[in-house]
Amino acid sequence: xxxxxxxxxxxxxxxxxxxxxxxxxxxxxxxxxxxxxxxxxxxxxxxxxxxxxxxxxxxxxxxxxxxxxxxxxxxxxxxxxxxxxxxxxxxxxxxxxxxxxxxxxxxxxxxxxxxxxxxxxxxxxxxxxxxxxxxxxxxxxxxxxxxxxxxxxxxxxxxxxxxxxxxxxxxxxxxxxxxxxxxxxxxxxxxxxxxxxxxxxxxxxxxxxxxxxx
Amino acid sequence: xxxxxxxxxxxxxxxxxxxxxxxxxxxxxxxxxxxxxxxxxxxxxxxxxxxxxxxxxxxxxxxxxxxxxxxxxxxxxxxxxxxxxxxxxxxxxxxxxxxxxxxxxxxxxxxxxxxxxxxxxxxxxxxxxxxxxxxxxxxxxxxxxxxxxxxxxxxxxxxxxxxxxxxxxxxxxxxxxxxxxxxxxxxxxxxxxxxxxxxxxxxxxxxxxxxxxxxxxxxxxxxxxxxxxxxxxxxxxxxxxxxxxxxxxxxxxxxxxxxxxxxxxxxxxxxxxxxxxxxxxxxxxxxxxxxxxxxxxxxxxxxxxxxxxxxxx
Numbered sequence: 001x002x003x004x005x006x007x008x009x010x011x012x013x014x015x016x017x018x019x020x021x022x023x024x025x026x027x028x029x030x031x032x033x034x035x036x037x038x039x040x041x042x043x044x045x046x047x048x049x050x051x052x053x054x055x056x057x058x059x060x061x062x063x064x065x066x067x068x069x070x071x072x073x074x075x076x077x078x079x080x081x082x083x084x085x086x087x088x089x090x091x092x093x094x095x096x097x098x099x100x101x102x103x104x105x106x107x108x109x110x111x112x113x114x115x116x117x118x119x120x121x122x123x124x125x126x127x128x129x130x131x132x133x134x135x136x137x138x139x140x141x142x143x144x145x146x147x148x149x150x151x152x153x154x155x156x157x158x159x160x161x162x163x164x165x166x167x168x169x170x171x172x173x174x175x176x177x178x179x180x181x182x183x184x185x186x187x188x189x190x191x192x193x194x195x196x197x198x199x200x201x202x203x204x205x206x207x208x209x210x211x212x213x214x
Numbered sequence: 215x216x217x218x219x220x221x222x223x224x225x226x227x228x229x230x231x232x233x234x235x236x237x238x239x240x241x242x243x244x245x246x247x248x249x250x251x252x253x254x255x256x257x258x259x260x261x262x263x264x265x266x267x268x269x270x271x272x273x274x275x276x277x278x279x280x281x282x283x284x285x286x287x288x289x290x291x292x293x294x295x296x297x298x299x300x301x302x303x304x305x306x307x308x309x310x311x312x313x314x315x316x317x318x319x320x321x322x323x324x325x326x327x328x329x330x331x332x333x334x335x336x337x338x339x340x341x342x343x344x345x346x347x348x349x350x351x352x353x354x355x356x357x358x359x360x361x362x363x364x365x366x367x368x369x370x371x372x373x374x375x376x377x378x379x380x381x382x383x384x385x386x387x388x389x390x391x392x393x394x395x396x397x398x399x400x401x402x403x404x405x406x407x408x409x410x411x412x413x414x415x416x417x418x419x420x421x422x423x424x425x426x427x428x429x430x431x432x433x434x435x436x437x438x439x440x441x442x443x444x445x446x447x448x449x450x451x452x453x454x455x456x457x458x459x460x461x462x463x464x465x466x467x468x469x470x471x472x473x474x475x476x477x478x479x480x481x482x483x484x485x486x487x488x489x490x491x492x493x494x495x496x497x498x499x500x501x502x503x504x505x506x507x508x509x510x511x512x513x514x515x516x517x518x519x520x521x522x523x524x525x526x527x
Binding site for chain 2: 153156
């Protein structure tokens with residue numbers, strides 16, 4: 001039904017604009033419909049619209065404790081996915097998980113553009129999870145772990161990829177860390193991860209990262 | 215003109231029925247429309263769709279639009295006139311195809327798209343596309359690793375009008391640009407063409423004799439570039455492609471090109487037929503219209519398992 005309305009709106013738009021090149025899939029409300037924006041700008045706007053309002057609370061509500069995931073993975077990725085994961089309906093899609101936890105930084109790499117920190121959650125001094133700090137944040141976990149973001153609603157995979165990038169950028173912007181060495185500090189985190197196998201390292205895009213008292 | 219074409223297609227359909235009497239059209243006919251089979255990628259799609267359709271009890275009619283939207287529209291009209299049950303399509307243009315798919319929908323014929331999207335949803339029943347962005351990132355990660363995270367490289371771009379050219383390039387750069395010691399010395403289009411890639415590679419090589427790697431937007435250009443590098447005695451240059459063709463597989467096995475990224479074209483076509491079958495029988499495919507299928511990295515470790523755009527288990 002929503003799709004039908006969208007098509008109707010789109011065909012009306014096409015008729016009205018004649019030979020103009022119009023960009024389909026305008027934002028609800030359509031305040032930007034007439035402004036020629038790049039895909040990147042539109043998806044940045046879309047990310048701004050949904051990140052704080054929908055995505056962060058969605059992670060908070062649904063995240064499972066990291067050890068719950070680790071234990072579930074011992075029974076295989078598919079079993080863990082069916083119990084706790086989210087994945088798009090396309091065949092061959094990897095599982096995505098929303099996780100949370102608290103732990104101590106055992107290693108941090110802040111020099112790289114793709115900065116990360118490895119965190120020990122179980123207290124055995126071994127890293128259980130790696131948290132991406134950016135500015136370059138890899139993957140599409142934030143987008144794909146949100147069941148309210150559906151590919152069909154986007155014009156094409158370019159737009160969809162740019163949305164994932166824009167969400168990652170938001171996540172990076174929200175990261176606020178103390179200066180200097182992070183090793184030994186304790187953090188509480190929530191975020192999303194994509195796993196292609198049960199033995200993949202858990203690489204989390206954080207939606208919440210707070211220094212905590214151990 | 216239209217009549218002649220229609221007759222030809224009917225004759226083709228008839229010939230197929232006669233030639234393969236065991237596949238009686240109990241379920242009706244599925245039309246399979248793709249670009250020219252000169253490119254083995256599109257041939258694999260047609261073969262995959264046809265095989266699955268026959269297994270499920272359908273007759274098939276296989277047609278090619280040669281990337282010409284007008285021809286594609288004619289083929290759609292032919293299929294509509296024939297009263298096919300469903301259309302499996304690798305389309306001839308994201309904008310131009312909308313009208314053809316709409317015409318089929320208006321005639322009560324559902325379309326199932328593979329490989330490439332159209333710029334509207336709600337007209338086709340399924341759009342199953344390769345995740346080019348994810349695939350490009352895989353290819354780039356392998357490229358960076360092979361390059362030892364440093365050195366001069368060139369990028370061969372696909373045809374500018376094709377959205378896949380842009381998205382693969384941006385997927386490549388999302389990864390490569392994170393490595394400050396990776397230096398792009400040339401970025402040129404070779405329009406997906408093997409012969410053009412050969413010439414472009416020769417020129418790049420003259421201007422940059424110290425080049426260490428080439429990342430290419432598809433396999434045919436990778437083959438062209440590799441041929442030029444071989445001719446120049448520069449088989450030390452690292453080449454990575456995209457598509458997962460048998461040609462590049464053979465080159466990988468022979469120690470030539472180092473890696474490519476498989477788009478599961480064969481499976482995608484089969485899946486489209488399965489969804490068509492489900493839709494015809496139940497009125498629904500049970501899945502979202504638009505589906506992104508992940509690509510798979512192919513290198514020396516798994517090249518053996520690759521055959522006609524499908525990876526054996």
